Amino acid sequence: MKAKLKDKIWTKVLYVISGFVILLLFALIIYILFKGVGFFKPSFLFGNAKYGESGGGIGPQLFNSFYMLVVALIISVPLGVGAGIYLAEYTRKGIILNIIRLCIETMSSLPSIVVGLFGLLVFVSMTNWGFTLLSGALAISVLNLPALTRVSENAIREASKPVKEASLGLGATRWQTISKVVLPSAIPEILTGIILASGRIFGEAAALLYTAGMSAPRLNFAADNLASSTSPFSLFRPAETLAVYIWKLNSEGMVPDAAQIANKASAVLVIMVLLFNLLARILGKKIYESYTGKK
Template identity: 75%
Template sequence: MNAKIKDKIATIILYIISSLVILLLVMFVGYIIYNGRFSLNPNFLFGEPKFAEAGGGIGRQLFNSFYLLIIAMLITIPLGLGAGIYLAEYAKEGKLLNIIRLSIETMASLPSIVVGLFGLLVFVQLTGWGYTVLSGALAIAILNLPSLTRVSENAIRSASKGVKEASLGLGATQWQTIKKVILPSAIPQILTGIILAAGRIFGEAAALLYTAGMSASKLNFSNVSLTNKTSPFSLFRPSETLAVYIWKLNSEGMVPDAAKIAGGAAAVLVIMVLLFNVLARLLGKWIYNSYTGTK
């Protein structure tokens, strides 16, 4: 068997494996959306849940998911981006850098349920906040910090290779170079990592069970406050997200059509995660093209 035949066989095998992966994803997404197809309507998406009768919607849980997503990203992005800049541009080889990298790798390997239990002990009990939006956001930040830090570090390193020396040679300081030259070049990759992290937040359940809680209060948008627990914008109220609601429906069956509602909610969740991933690709490509001047 000559080299060309071996190459063709290997190529065919790789194409088959890739096709199987795509087929598995299509079957998985198709099955979930098909089961929840009857619930994909405005009444379901924005309606109030009904616990004593059939019907109801996921309006509260959908709002809680997006609100928790925003709070978690406000915590994660500055820390992850700052850590990436430090590791790529300021950190020197040595024991401290090895400890930092070991800590990042260890955090990245933690199961979400372990992070949830840590959040229960620290953010819920030790602080005395109880089950709150802020507790859930901090737990999610712990989950996403390692991946966002690595994405930011790699993006900054790859972006700085061609432009860093030129900027410094023209008299710019290191911070000016990072702020004006390197970060704009690295933004497409960093933004992709941010949107992918947002998709993970939207679908996370295990860590939020022990931190954000499993109750969703009625939303009164006329009450705007970050501290009043009766306000939908409060950081100190329980916040049942869509993923947690799906788990609760399947485990407790508290309404007559729990399976139908869970199916519809799962379909919405999968669609949102897919949208986050597609948006990450399209937005990252558009920003890259705008900076490089390509079409």
């Protein structure tokens, strides 16, 4: 009876703690959305702020955030998934594996501001690129690689347990087994990790302050030259993202309604991060059901 009573008490305590966390999250979201009323207006989402003038928008910063997201994923996803395949299928227990895991754990614990300073020294100064979108994407990739590697390794290892030996027993090579059997089974978990990493990329600011810069040149979407500084698709131009812009508004206040714009931009940022998390859950579940035949 004492054991059952203790179990009920601690179960209720855990429910209370979980409820408090959920309530705190909802209160934070409601407060941010309340402070940023009007963030969904097209004039704000696609407008452009002018120095010293009120009523600006976040169009260039929003585009830079999505473009930074795409470029960073193109760099980090192949490396992260490839490293996960190597750790799950090709490595053996020993000193080399221990060194790799130590490096991954060390990289995952690095503060983003430290990664930003590393990016400033390597991707900005040593390459002579200056503050560019590519420098920011590379710095963000350094931040995301440990998490993507761990997610991919765990997903591949768990997916390979029931099917790996059967595939090899039928005469398939190791690479055929990985590419045709194991990876498709692990895609839902890997995709979930990628989408969650996308939310971090979209909301990152500290690492981008020192790599992508804090200026947003006026973008000319009609430009044909990708190397032009005014081309929106150029990788070698400064790219002020939405999170960096929020920090800049609160620290410099270069427009009369800086606080209002920052509140609205924060609401947009929170909504986008929530959508990334919801999309990870929904899409991962759908893909899992399509592979397992469940409905």
